[in-house]
Amino acid sequence: MNSNLKKINIYAIYLGAIILILPLIAFFINAFSFRWFYPQVIPKELSLQAWVRLKLIPKSGQRSFEGFIDLWASNPAVIKALINSLTIGFLVTVVSIIIALPAARVLGLLNFRFKKLIIFIMVSPTILPPIAFVLGLNINFISLGFSGSFLGVCLVHLVPIMPYVVLTMTGIFANYNPDFEHQARTLGANKTKTFFLITLPAIAPGMVVAALFAFLVSWSQYLLTFLIGAGKVMTLPLLVFSTASSGNPALTAAISIIFIFPAILILFFTSKFVSGESGATSGFGKI
Amino acid sequence: MKFKIKFITLAIISLFFSKLVSAETAPGFGSWDDVLKAADGGQVNVYMWGGSDAINGFVDDFYGVPLKEKYNITLNRVPLAGTVDAVNQVLSEKEAGVTGDNGNIDLIWINGENFWTLKQAQLLYGPFAAGLPNSKFVAWDNPAVNLDFGRPVDGMESPWSSAQFHFMYDSARNNYDDMPRSYAELSDWIAANPGRFTYIRPGKGGFVGTRFVKQIFFELSGGQEQWVGPFNQELYDKWAPKVWELLNSWEKDLWRSGETYPKDNAEMHSLFANGEVDLDFTQSPRGAGPTNTAGTTPPTSRAFAFYDNMIGDFNYWAIPYNAPNKAAALVYANLVLEPELQAAQVQPANGFCCGWGISTAKVTDAAGKAAINDAQNNLGDAAEDQNILAKALVSDIAAEYQDLIEADWEANVLLK
Amino acid sequence: MGGERLKIILSLTPPLLIIITLFFGGILYGLLQSLGYQPAIGKYDINFSAYYNVLFSERYARMFWTGLGLNLWVSFASTFLAAVFALFAALAIRKTFFAKTICNFIYSLNLPMPHLVVAVGMIFVFSQSGLLARFASQLGFINSPGEFPVLVRDKYGFGIILAYIWKEAAFFFIILMSVLQSLGENFEELAQSLGANKWQRFRYVILPLVMPNLFSASIIVFAFSFGAYEVPALLGVIYPQMLPVMAFEFFLNPDLNARSEGMALSIIIALIVMVLVIIYFWLTQAKIRKD
Numbered sequence: 004m005n006s007n008l009k010k011i012n013i014y015a016i017y018l019g020a021i022i023l024i025l026p027l028i029a030f031f032i033n034a035f036s037f038r039w040f041y042p043q044v045i046p047k048e049l050s051l052q053a054w055v056r057l058k059l060i061p062k063s064g065q066r067s068f069e070g071f072i073d074l075w076a077s078n079p080a081v082i083k084a085l086i087n088s089l090t091i092g093f094l095v096t097v098v099s100i101i102i103a104l105p106a107a108r109v110l111g112l113l114n115f116r117f118k119k120l121i122i123f124i125m126v127s128p129t130i131l132p133p134i135a136f137v138l139g140l141n142i143n144f145i146s147l148g149f150s151g152s153f154l155g156v157c158l159v160h161l162v163p164i165m166p167y168v169v170l171t172m173t174g175i176f177a178n179y180n181p182d183f184e185h186q187a188r189t190l191g192a193n194k195t196k197t198f199f200l201i202t203l204p205a206i207a208p209g210m211v212v213a214a215l216f217a218f219l220v221s222w223s224q225y226l227l228t229f230l231i232g233a234g235k236v237m238t239l240p241l242l243v244f245s246t247a248s249s250g251n252p253a254l255t256a257a258i259s260i261i262f263i264f265p266a267i268l269i270l271f272f273t274s275k276f277v278s279g280e281s282g283a284t285s286g287f288g289k290i
Numbered sequence: 291m292k293f294k295i296k297f298i299t300l301a302i303i304s305l306f307f308s309k310l311v312s313a314e315t316a317p318g319f320g321s322w323d324d325v326l327k328a329a330d331g332g333q334v335n336v337y338m339w340g341g342s343d344a345i346n347g348f349v350d351d352f353y354g355v356p357l358k359e360k361y362n363i364t365l366n367r368v369p370l371a372g373t374v375d376a377v378n379q380v381l382s383e384k385e386a387g388v389t390g391d392n393g394n395i396d397l398i399w400i401n402g403e404n405f406w407t408l409k410q411a412q413l414l415y416g417p418f419a420a421g422l423p424n425s426k427f428v429a430w431d432n433p434a435v436n437l438d439f440g441r442p443v444d445g446m447e448s449p450w451s452s453a454q455f456h457f458m459y460d461s462a463r464n465n466y467d468d469m470p471r472s473y474a475e476l477s478d479w480i481a482a483n484p485g486r487f488t489y490i491r492p493g494k495g496g497f498v499g500t501r502f503v504k505q506i507f508f509e510l511s512g513g514q515e516q517w518v519g520p521f522n523q524e525l526y527d528k529w530a531p532k533v534w535e536l537l538n539s540w541e542k543d544l545w546r547s548g549e550t551y552p553k554d555n556a557e558m559h560s561l562f563a564n565g566e567v568d569l570d571f572t573q574s575p576r577g578a579g580p581t582n583t584a585g586t587t588p589p590t591s592r593a594f595a596f597y598d599n600m601i602g603d604f605n606y607w608a609i610p611y612n613a614p615n616k617a618a619a620l621v622y623a624n625l626v627l628e629p630e631l632q633a634a635q636v637q638p639a640n641g642f643c644c645g646w647g648i649s650t651a652k653v654t655d656a657a658g659k660a661a662i663n664d665a666q667n668n669l670g671d672a673a674e675d676q677n678i679l680a681k682a683l684v685s686d687i688a689a690e691y692q693d694l695i696e697a698d699w700e701a702n703v704l705l706k
Numbered sequence: 707m708g709g710e711r712l713k714i715i716l717s718l719t720p721p722l723l724i725i726i727t728l729f730f731g732g733i734l735y736g737l738l739q740s741l742g743y744q745p746a747i748g749k750y751d752i753n754f755s756a757y758y759n760v761l762f763s764e765r766y767a768r769m770f771w772t773g774l775g776l777n778l779w780v781s782f783a784s785t786f787l788a789a790v791f792a793l794f795a796a797l798a799i800r801k802t803f804f805a806k807t808i809c810n811f812i813y814s815l816n817l818p819m820p821h822l823v824v825a826v827g828m829i830f831v832f833s834q835s836g837l838l839a840r841f842a843s844q845l846g847f848i849n850s851p852g853e854f855p856v857l858v859r860d861k862y863g864f865g866i867i868l869a870y871i872w873k874e875a876a877f878f879f880i881i882l883m884s885v886l887q888s889l890g891e892n893f894e895e896l897a898q899s900l901g902a903n904k905w906q907r908f909r910y911v912i913l914p915l916v917m918p919n920l921f922s923a924s925i926i927v928f929a930f931s932f933g934a935y936e937v938p939a940l941l942g943v944i945y946p947q948m949l950p951v952m953a954f955e956f957f958l959n960p961d962l963n964a965r966s967e968g969m970a971l972s973i974i975i976a977l978i979v980m981v982l983v984i985i986y987f988w989l990t991q992a993k994i995r996k997d
Binding site for chain 3: 009012013015016017019020023024025026027028029030033040041042043044102103105106108109110113115121124125127128129130131132133134135136137138139140142143158159161162165166169219222223225226240243244247248252255256259262263266267269270273
Binding site: 378381485491494546549550561564565566697700701704705 | 744765834856860945955959
């Protein structure tokens with residue numbers, strides 16, 4: 004291969020990578036500065052003021068261990084939103100995986116009438132826009148008493164999550180060989196043992212990917228939580244959106260950093276699973 | 291004779307009961323003690339525009355803490371993108387048949403059009419404002435207080451603070467003496483400084499922009515007095531075309547040639563701070579003080595006002611008909627009227643946006659008066675001269691103009 | 707066989723139930739409301755006035771049709787450009803070189819980033835007073851923010867397109883990387899040994915092999931970018947406005963008629979997406995059959 008072309012290729016990749024990171028750099032600079040106005044590239048005033056205003060770091064002079072604990076115990080909005088987002092994300096992930104597992108198995112291994120129709124129904128929330136269903140659902144939920152409730156928000160989060168979880172796991176089962184199970188059964192293992200010792204380890208990597216997808220989708224929901232939560236359920240994306248509209252870039256940047264932190268963690272974990280060895284993504288492509 | 295006696299007795303008895311009833315603090319609560327008792331140990335859900343982290347912090351610190359410590363009430367502050375979101379929520383709940391104490395919202399930071407929407411649809415709880423102990427500090431006889439956008443308050447909302455529209459400039463780039471002091475002068479200024487001015491688009495979240503445009507109506511028509519009172523379609527139709535003509539004549543010299551306008555305060559401050567435009571807007575008696583402290587405008591920012599037609603008004607707290615914690619809502623509405631807390635609103639160090647909700651003249655106790663005097667003397671040099679502001683003060687007008695101006699601006703200026 | 711049938715039905719019911727009651731139920735309810743059927747306030751008549759207002763009335767028609775044009779342009783451009791960018795990146799990054807793993811990581815970095823944050827990031831970097839503009843000013847290219855080109859909050863939706871490309875390119879990238887990896891280099895080497903040059907290898911070997919995955923991924927990206935609210939809400943201008951933002955603003959209007967119009971608009975958006983996806987399917991099925 005032409006080595007000059009190769010060099011250009013590589014430099015192009017480096018350039019692309021640098022451009023891709025620029026927003027992150029801007030976030031970090033903004034979050035740790037004060038009055039970073041045009042045309043400053045390097046901020047004139049570095050400061051923790053954004054984090055102090057968010058009540059995540061105590062004012063200077065109170066930055067002892069107790070100071071931090073006291074501050075966080077006063078339940079500032081960011082901590083409240085963080086806990087809510089984590090809890091909802093965790094709950095809906097677990098529930099969606101449990102619900103999706105039997106369905107994915109059936110869709111991945113068997114063939115039956117209406118299978119295509121059922122897959123189409125399962126996929127539709129990823130195609131049709133959320134605004135089409137959540138406006139109508141809003142009034143319904145209010146009269147059913149789900150509006151403004153934690154449960155209501157969890158329920159509505161399940162809608163965009165189910166397609167991803169079902170499809171990812173269907174992809175796993177499509178590449179799965181049930182013969183091992185039959186062998187275990189003929190050797191005398193009962194259903195539960197077979198599931199935990201044979202099936203689960205085999206589908207675990209795919210399950211992890213599905214779980215991470217589910218968590219991320221719930222983590223980033225804005226519109227659904229905003230409407231159904233009715234202001235009583237405050238999650239991080241709502242806080243990011245309202246801070247972004249409030250015009251204080253340092254605060255927005257600081258909250259955004261907290262918001263993307265789990266996402267980056269998740270990327271670390273998934274890069275092992277999604278690098279091509281897992282059947283998840285190719286199953287995804289098979290639709 | 292027997293009949294007469296019966297009648298008189300009945301009259302006396304019903305008079306007696308009606309006196310009891312009219313002594314009621316607020317619907318459903320006989321006395322303030324009843325209110326305190328009912329509120330104890332509960333929560334209060336306060337829905338307010340969340341676009342200023344300084345105001346958010348102020349509410350959390352100055353109200354949240356005493357609510358918990360003195361009254362054992364937990365504050366749940368809910369930030370909104372716009373007050374209309376809360377109005378919408380109440381409407382949706384009404385549509386879904388939610389009544390009694392089963393709603394989600396206890397208090398809404400509200401005024402003007404939004405207030406009228408809820409009041410006329412009978413979706414508010416009250417009248418409650420006169421029953422608050424601290425309402426004695428409120429200047430209820432002042433039409434600026436008892437009329438909200440020209441409509442009677444009737445005790446269905448209780449004041450919090452006040453605001454007056456005026457301008458900001460950056461003393462590092464411009465001089466106070468060069469600033470325009472009327473829309474006529476502003477026109478000249480824009481032509482002399484192409485690309486350096488814009489205004490917030492009148493619309494949702496952009497009521498400052500609507501105010502900016504309303505004031506043009508006042509100046510072009512020779513004064514605000516004729517606009518006070520009920521909505522006057524003829525008056526509007528007479529002057530609207532001239533207003534659009536003026537705004538359109540500016541377009542080529544505006545920022546981005548008038549192709550687009552910032553949609554709210556946040557965008558506007560950002561343009562100003564980053565040097566894209568030279569003038570900005572403020573509603574605080576401390577002028578550029580609050581935004582300078584927050585770091586969203588350069589520390590050299592200062593304020594100025596036109597010599598006339600600067601709209602000022604009060605903003606209030608209202609309680610929806612189906613609020614779940616009505617007693618706690620009453621305690622909160624009363625708390626914000628405490629003289630010392632009102633003085634804290636005005637103190638620059640606390641970063642609050644706006645001005646007095648009470649009449650400082652009505653405060654008689656020493657501690658309250660001391661706090662008030664301290665605040666008055668501390669307004670800071672980022673503020674405009676309070677005398678100029680007072681001279682230019684005019685009240686806002688009937689709510690119907692708001693929607694009309696927003697829709698017509700869009701049709702006649704934005705879409706041309 | 708009856709037992710197996712029962713098992714199938716039982717397994718499929720929970721997820722189907724959720725999607726049918728919540729998702730399709732919500733759409734149905736929104737449809738009814740948009741047609742004027744609101745039992746809670748005693749309106750039982752069915753009429754299309756909300757739809758008529760949105761599509762043809764003097765007040766809204768112009769906003770709707772320009773908004774639709776903007777929507778189509780933004781979705782097509784974002785999907786196409788994101789796919790192209792990711793394709794070239796994935797192809798270029800296959801050979802080993804210094805800092806390859808880091809680059810791999812960076813190119814996939816935006817995948818778990820929520821769209822909200824990407825949108826805010828675009829403002830920080832590309833606005834007229836953003837990071838790039840400040841670099842330009844330090845290097846002496848511009849004297850004031852007004853001289854920097856308008857890239858976000860512009861009327862052609864460039865900012866929105868940028869944000870979608872930023873995020874979706876990572877999505878395409880990961881999919882392409884895994885596909886290319888599982889394909890291996892055999893096909894390419896075979897073609898090379900038969901005398902095919904780079905372009906021919908790309909056009910006749912690689913492209914057909916990645917097309918199915920690219921295709922299914924791009925349907926999702928297109929549909930998403932067409933109907934999503936958050937990014938255009940943060941990065942769009944007042945006019946023209948993308949349809950989901952318009953629908954949401956209508957819905958948040960206390961005037962009940964405006965709310966019906968908001969629901970009508972969101973149903974219209976859903977219908978358009980459905981039609982476009984069906985056309986997309988039909989076109990590519992035809993193409994696959996041809997090949």
